[in-house]
Every structure is written in structure tokens, then in C-alpha cells.
Amino acid sequence: xxxxxxxxxxxxxxxxxxxxxxxxxxxxxxxxxxxxxxxxxxxxxxxxxxxxxxxxxxxxxxxxxxxxxxxxxxxxxxxxxxxxxxxxxxxxxxxxxxxxxxxxxxxxxxxxxxxxxxxxxxxxxxxxxxxxxxxxxxxxxxxxxxxxxxxxxxxxxxxxxxxxxxxxxxxxxxxxx
Numbered sequence: 001x002x003x004x005x006x007x008x009x010x011x012x013x014x015x016x017x018x019x020x021x022x023x024x025x026x027x028x029x030x031x032x033x034x035x036x037x038x039x040x041x042x043x044x045x046x047x048x049x050x051x052x053x054x055x056x057x058x059x060x061x062x063x064x065x066x067x068x069x070x071x072x073x074x075x076x077x078x079x080x081x082x083x084x085x086x087x088x089x090x091x092x093x094x095x096x097x098x099x100x101x102x103x104x105x106x107x108x109x110x111x112x113x114x115x116x117x118x119x120x121x122x123x124x125x126x127x128x129x130x131x132x133x134x135x136x137x138x139x140x141x142x143x144x145x146x147x148x149x150x151x152x153x154x155x156x157x158x159x160x161x162x163x164x165x166x167x168x169x170x171x172x173x174x175x176x177x
Contacts, residue, residue, distance in 0.1 A: 014101045015067065016067075020068050021099055022071070025045070033073070037069075043060070050090070080111070081111075104120070115148045
């Protein structure tokens with residue numbers, strides 16, 4: 001089972017358990033969560049929001065067939081790499097959504113977008129296959145997630161950030177890259 005199917009099933013289960021739930025298709029460039037929810041791809045989505053055709057994410061909420069479950073579509077023609085200011089605005093508006101649970105369906109990989117969307121949640125779930133390349137990709141994602149969080153903590157401490165960056169450039173045996 002894939003990431004999107006698990007996100008859809010988790011969101012449905014939470015809503016059926018009586019929790020107000022919003023599921024968001026953040027697979028920028030490859031959104032298809034609507035099909036896993038049995039919905040047509042005709043609603044305005046994040047593509048419209050990112051092109052500033054929609055002022056607020058709340059305007060994009062789509063009711064589903066499941067009581068208590070709403071959906072924010074990804075939309076078509078979204079580029080996987082969005083501008084930093086667009087991402088900041090999107091993160092701010094995601095945090096403002098009123099729901100017991102916010103389920104985010106992310107794309108694969110460890111782009112800064114994915115790392116920052118993943119960091120938005122107090123807890124997250126990684127989906128992988130029991131095969132070495134998939135497990136290595138998951139571990140790489142976790143490593144990049146932690147490195148990004150640490151760098152953000154040092155954002156205002158220039159000397160600490162330089163020291164940390166120097167440490168992360170060295171290989172595991174200490175010989176440097």
C-alpha cells in the first residue's frame with residue numbers, strides 16, 4: 001500500500017472515530033489524493049492557492065462522503081518547487097486550519113518542502129517498503145529532517161551554525177568529504 005492510500009485511510013478512520021479531520025494533498029507535482037477519496041478532480045486546490053487565485057486555504061475545503069472529513073486538493077499544474085514565501089504562507093495557513101487532525105499526504109523524497117511540511121506536525125509517519133533501497137531512503141529522510149531542524153535552531157547563532165555545517169560536511173570516519 002502506498003503513502004497516499006495510507007493517508008486517505010487514516011483520515012477516513014479518524015473521521016469515523018468522531019474526530020474532525022482535514023486531509024491535504026501536499027504531493028506537489030503529483031497530487032492524486034482525490035482519487036483515493038472517491039472524489040472528482042474538479043475542485044480548486046493548492047495550485048490555485050499558490051497562484052494567489054484563492055486567498056485562504058479555508059476556501060479550498062471540500063466536503064467528502066465521510067462525516068467529519070474534509071479535503072484540500074493539490075490541484076493540477078503545481079510545480080514541485082514552490083517559492084520560499086509561498087511555502088511560508090502555506091505553512092502558516094495549514095496551522096490555522098481548525099480540525100482535531102490534519103493529515104498531510106507528502107510526496108516522496110527529502111526536498112526542503114517535504115522536510116518543512118513533515119516538521120509541521122507534532123508527530124509523523126513514514127511509509128516505506130521492506131526493501132533495502134526503500135529503507136535507506138527512509139533513513140536518509142530522517143537524517144535530513146534532523147539536520148534541517150538543528151540548522152534552524154542555530155539560525156541566529158552564526159558561529160554555532162558554522163561549526164555545525166563544518167561537522168556535517170565531514171564523512172563518518174572524520175576524513176572530510
